[in-house]
Amino acid sequence: MEQVNPASRPRHVIWNTAETRPDEQFSYYREAICQAFMNLTPETATTSRFPAKVEAIKVGNGAINRVVFPEHTVHRSRADIAASTESCFYLNFKLAGRCRMLQDGREVSLSRGQVGIIDSDHEVTLLHDRGPALEVASFWVPSRALRDRLPPSFDFRAERVSDDPHVGHLIVETARSLNAGALRMAEEDSIRLFDVLLDLVALGLSRGSWAQTAEAASFADATVLALRRAIHERLRQQGLTVAAVAGAVGISGRYVHKLFERSGTTFSDYVMERRLDGAAAELKDPALAGREIGTIAFDWGFSDLSHFARRFKQRFGCRPRDWRSR
Template sequence: MQQIAAADRSRRVSWNTADTRPGEQFAYYREAICQAFMNLTPEPPATPGFIARVETVGLGDGAVNRVNFPEHVVRRSAADIAASSRRCYYLNLKLAGRCRIQQAGREVSLSPGQVGIFDSGRRFALLHDRGPALQVASFWVPAEALDERLPSAPEVAPARVSDDAFVGHLITETAQVLNNSALRATDADNARLFGVLLDLVALSLSRSGRQGVAESAGLADATWLALRRAVDRRLREPGLGVAAIATAIGISERYVHKLFERAGTTFASHVMDRRLDGAARDLRDPAIAARAIGDIAFDWGFSDLSHFTRRFRHRFGCTPRDWRRG
């Protein structure tokens, strides 16, 4: 079965073996992963029945394939490679269980939260174990999209890129955001963030030959992006501080302050502005028009209503009540 055409990847496609009879479930799963990925040869389990779910969502020229399945082995043979019209890389974010990637005489193990890469142009085996319920978010990366970001004549060996001391945490963070928001974000935002992910992976793969590039402006920009996303996810937490955010993305508190200084602001000012913006949106939301202003303020991490009102007036030039009426 041939892979989904690139033109069809802008839409969501899903398969669920629970909708078929037990004796046909594994065959249906095999067809689904060949559609979502490329020609693959999964090995059938010893027992009948195979409950699995496959979903693919477009990310510009690439895609994220989310797969839930029981323990089994997937191989890509020489015949599979010959039958495929394109070459790609698989960038796997492990979500549940464990997977061992075997390719070119190497073995890389992925546990939940780790990200690994391997090449569809060479034979491989994926040993999915430590179940019974396993889950992976596998990013389908057109080979040319990553190759153009790497030195000439790249040869990408299987690697756990999330281990990179400088950008590993950024790769994991970006992959998780893409996986979680792919269906909610616009096509343009998905494509841009997918490009950021590829830039980070390319930086990791080529960094060994370019020591010092971790301090480049490109890395600082990527860290700044991860920093703002981490703040946005925790805006509603009362008492949110620099230490918690620094720990979340794996950088020092001093570097957090330095990045905000470069942006012409401070951590406290950024958090305050983002909270006030969120409260302002909620105050204008007709769906929650009956909610008390104090409740909305508390939802956005404010613990004192009079303090919230003063800051709101300073930012928007009116009280929260007048803003809601407007």
Template sequence: MQQIAPPDRARSLAWNTEDVRPAEQFAYYREAICQVFMKLTPEPTDRSSFAARIERVALGAGAINRVKFPGHLVHRSPSDIAASSSSCFYLNLKLAGRCRIEQGGRGVDLSPGQVGIFDSERLFALRHSHGPSLQVASFWVPTQLLRDRLPPSFEFKPARVSDDPLVGHLIVETAHALNSAAASMPEQESAQLFGVLLDLVALSLSRDGRRGTEPISLVEATWIALRRAVDSRLREPGLTAATVALSVRISERYVHKLFERAGTTFASHVMDRRLDGAARDLKDPAIAGRAIGDIAFDWGFSDLSHFTRRFRHRFGCTPRDWRRG
């Protein structure tokens, strides 16, 4: 199996099977799984090949493991547990395909966009299915890191925490944000965001958790979800705070409060993000022949002269001069 380890990013490692003969790919995948996910036992498949890619990024004391593979079955066996030097919880964000987590007589199904958690200290089975190519972002959570956020007597059971009516959507948004940006973020920032994610998971698992951490985490996670909601709608003309508030399930007033807390306003943030996007497109050689007006309209501007004025104010030149470089 080819291992990729960027020399300037020691906290990030990746493996893939693309340079391995098809008949040997599953065996190499099994070895990489053992390295990345502690000790797991994937069952052989009847496939003649097994194209897989695994990337691990450190998140302070924890890590995120991003995996892409065909459907198959994975076990955590007694010998796997005995051979492991540390314990953890797995917090899985399903990205493509479906998975069923079976542990302690309980089954938890995950579809794309859902998040589930289970324990490495007990036997489990993962049934990855429904799709030619399955993807999951699996957060490796040191056991004590989560236990410290839960009541001492808390009895853990596997759960789909994305279903929580209070913080489920914040867990999903925070997990997506970490999955997207962990490799490029400074490690301290990614570790802090990972802590926010764990606070939210602990809050979902037990309402009697460490309440001192809840308000901060809820605010930070809501802010993350809010910015993601704005970014996904930047190209919509007439985007309003009310529209975004509805998608994040908060009030319009709270939207403005969060932007004020960050030292800006909703309108300014949207304008800056749209101008940044247009500026990138104007420098893109692939669309060098596209009209400036078309690019402006693509980014939600309905008036070319207004776009030009705002662009000049932000970048100190006209869009045409910016494109010319």
């Protein structure tokens, strides 16, 4: 089945096997999870009924996939990986039952209330058991969105990130809040909360490698998180400067440039991309359909409408009004 990028589908989609004949339910479920996640190969011992529900909620370039299902096994094989057009991480928040995640010779077990992460670029087996009705909220995280928050040389492996003694509980509560409120809050707010979740996960993963990482690099990674947070809090301010953000974090402007250079970008480009993302989200929000495009641009720190329109087209391939009309 052709894989569908979460960023290209409607914001909210539901697949329910109750809508199909009992002998077709598992096949329907298999197609649904391939649409919601990416190419996967599920297996089940049952040959008849398979009561399951898959719900996908788009959050910026990522997604929350809520899945309720009976006991079964899911594989991501070499063939599945080769057939996929996207790379991502799955951040799984277990809501009911147990899931054992086997990847690269490592097993990570998740029980209710725990959060684990796996890489879609490596073969993995998910064993879902301990209950007739199991449930998970799986956050579809574009690879770059997380790797940009991690040290360049970071060696990823499957982890239970909720175990971190400092930020594990924050990861759990943020995942819980985002899962529960994604459809109730404005899309812009859900994207911000998604970014907070990724910051916390990156911090937890980085902490796990600090014993093998030079002290200076560890300090830089933590500082980058604080730097991005300071920028996000000030994105709507016109004339946002390196000096203002550096002062908020307590570092020099020169070090700000160095940290962004280390990540392969610049302060200006990072601010521009985040502002354009925020404006694009508001242009698609039906609740803001009556707000002028210029007003939205100015709200996101742009002082020149023609400059905003030009940069918007460069990033998204169309003019702001065409984006809104879609």
